[in-house]
Amino acid sequence: MEEFELNIENRTALGTSASRKVKREGKIPGVLYQGDKSIxxxxxEDEIRPIVDKNGSDVLVNVNLNGKRIKAKIHEVQRKPVSDEILHVDLMPLDGGKEDSFGVH
Known part of the structure; x- marks a missing residue:
């Protein structure tokens, strides 16, 4: 199975207006699971769109977050039904998302 590289950033502002702002910046909101929490x-968008358009959501990715490289699987991609616009992406780390493995609390 082919693996892809993704750069992700922490998102501190949450909610609908914050998600709209992220989208205006050419990014897509998402969640990276960490144990029983989510980050x-x-x-x-220009990195993730070609990956999911070509391969669907069953894809392995190497994500770069806070200087750490994490192997993860794209767990779910939410899209608008008519326009097929990507609304949200869930990532599941392959190491089970152990606490502190991402350098994020």
Whole structure:
């Protein structure tokens, strides 16, 4: 299975207006699971779109977050039904998302 590289960033502002702002910046809101918690993130749309358009959501990715490289699987991609616009992406780390493995609390 082919693996892809993704750069992600922590997202501190949450909610609808914050998500709209992220989208205006050319990014897509998402979540990276960490144990029983989830970390709000943003992904660069130009990086993620070709990956999910070609391969669907069953894809392995190497994500770069806070200087750490994490192997993850794209767990779910939410899209608008008519326009097929990507609304949200969930990432599941392959190491189970152990606490502190991402350098984020």
């Amino acid at each position: 709000p993130i943003s992904l660069i």
